[in-house]
Amino acid sequence: MANFYSTDVTVICVDQFAIASTIYTPKKSLKGAILIGPATGIKRQFYASFAAFLAEKGYGIITFDNRGIGGSLTGSVSESDASLQSWGEKDMPAVLEHLKITFPNTNYHLIGHSAGGQLVGLMHNAKDFTSIFNFASSSGQLKNMPLPYAIKAHFFMNLFIPLSNTFFGHTKSQWLGMGEPLPKRVAQQWRAWCNSEGYVKASFGKTVHTHLYDELTTPSMWVNAVDDDIAINENVEDMLSVFTKIAAEKLTLSADDYALDEIGHMKFFSRQSQALWIHALNWLGKY
Structure with missing residues (x-):
């Protein structure tokens, strides 16, 4: 019998947009509360096994779908005005406030x-986090990626996204096995940021006028995997360069060390990768 229960809830953002979320409430005494920030175009159900594991250990959890994704898509994806920036400035802050109310x-x-880790500096309430544990969070800068993966990345970002947006009004990322269909502005911003140094830094002074990237001093752990062609060490460092004051530790995992076939960019959260979850649990235990 599970030592937690889960409930689907709706989080209302500052602009009244409704975000589909799930709360995991432990039955034992509460150790802390966790916001699980999803990757681009990934639905909250992807994190269910990981969230259940943490809830079993005594942590309150909230998972959510960003606007334009999964349960937070209203109407046609081509009509969504969501952007990466709106995810960080509106969705994530509202979800954190709901977490705080649920687990005071x-x-x-x-x-x-x-x-989910890259956008934290856009959250006006990011200083409320006691700690940050990120997996595969990097700038995703295309020019740093190794061959032959760099060719695939350039094709997706610089050919597939513009063509898909032109012909369909959104990016059909699901055709390439890359999560949910993406709202046009999400994909456009993703493309622009990955073609630049420092990811979101490309929009500072343009569309991003207030942020906390140069103020956060939060203890943070940045985890990547040897077999991830996106969040390579150079791109993790590039992302960290935007957080000018953050206290950062780094950890690179190898699938061979855990008898896993792969970790890559996605598999840390897979049920088959439970051997890796001790790293998150140990980190949380310190803070």
């Missing part, structure tokens, strides 16, 4: 996957 008077942690 405890420590709050971010566990970010790719974009």
